[in-house]
Amino acid sequence: MVTEGNHEIETIPLIGSTPFKPYNARYHMPYEESTSPSNLFYSFDVGGGAVHVLMLGSYTDFDSSSDQFKWLQADLAKLDRSKTKWLFALIHAPWYNSNKAHQGDGEDMRKAMEETLYAARVDAVFAGHVHAYERFAPVYNSKKNQCGPLHITIGDGGNREGLANKYINPQPSISLFREASFGHGQLQVANGTHALWSWHRNDDGEAVVVDNVWITSLLSNPACHKKN
Structure with missing residues (x-):
C-alpha cells in the first residue's frame, strides 16, 4: 500500500506532462472502496477493522476547501471507535523534522490537517522524504502532548541521493531518537491497547533493533477521552 512522494509528480520542464500519470497507471490503490475521489489519498482497514490506516497525499491539495480535506473528515466520521481501536496516518513530507534536509516541507499540510488528526485521536503519523530516521514524542502544535500522535520519519529505505546526515542542534525536546542510517521499521499491533x-538499522551485518517503543492507544488513555 503506497502513497505518492515528490518524485511521483513527474513533470518535465518545457515539455510538460500530467502530474502523477505514471504513478496512477502503476499503482492503483483501493481508493474507491474508501469513497475517495482520488488515487492520491485513501484509507483501508487491517485486522477486521481494528486498525484503520489513512494514506494522505502530501502533493495534492489539502486545505480546508480541498477534496482531500473533505474526504478525510467524512472518512473519520464513519469510524466506529468501539471497533476501530487503532488509527494511523501516512504522509510523505514530515510535519516534524529536526534534520536540516527538507525543513518546512510539510508545514503547510500540518497547519491544514493536524487539528483534524488530533481531534480524531490518531495514534501515530509515519512520514518519509527525509533520508534518515527520527522518532518524536507524542506531539500537537509543536509541543509534547500526551493525546497527540507519535510522529516517526522512516525515509531511510535507501536511495541514490545518500543519507541526510546533518541535524539541527541542539536536538529539540520533542525529538527522542534520530540517526542517519539506512534501515526499516516494523509495527506490531499486539492487541487493542498496545503496539x-x-x-x-540495515548496515550491521545482522538483525539489530536500534530503537523501539511500546505505543499505548490513545483510546485507552482516559485523559484523551475529552478533546483537550
Whole structure:
C-alpha cells in the first residue's frame, strides 16, 4: 500500500506532462472502496477493522476547501471507535523534522490537517522524504502532548541521493531518537491497547533493533477521552 512522494509528480520542464500519470497507471490503490475521489489519498482497514490506516497525499491539495480535506473528515466520521481501536496516518513530507534536509516541507499540510488528526485521536503519523530516521514524542502544535500522535520519519529505505546526515542542534525536546542510517521499521499491533514499534538499522551485518517503543492507544488513555 503506497502513497505518492515528490518524485511521483513527474513533470518535465518545457515539455510538460500530467502530474502523477505514471504513478496512477502503476499503482492503483483501493481508493474507491474508501469513497475517495482520488488515487492520491485513501484509507483501508487491517485486522477486521481494528486498525484503520489513512494514506494522505502530501502533493495534492489539502486545505480546508480541498477534496482531500473533505474526504478525510467524512472518512473519520464513519469510524466506529468501539471497533476501530487503532488509527494511523501516512504522509510523505514530515510535519516534524529536526534534520536540516527538507525543513518546512510539510508545514503547510500540518497547519491544514493536524487539528483534524488530533481531534480524531490518531495514534501515530509515519512520514518519509527525509533520508534518515527520527522518532518524536507524542506531539500537537509543536509541543509534547500526551493525546497527540507519535510522529516517526522512516525515509531511510535507501536511495541514490545518500543519507541526510546533518541535524539541527541542539536536538529539540520533542525529538527522542534520530540517526542517519539506512534501515526499516516494523509495527506490531499486539492487541487493542498496545503496539510495538521497532526500527532496524540495515548496515550491521545482522538483525539489530536500534530503537523501539511500546505505543499505548490513545483510546485507552482516559485523559484523551475529552478533546483537550
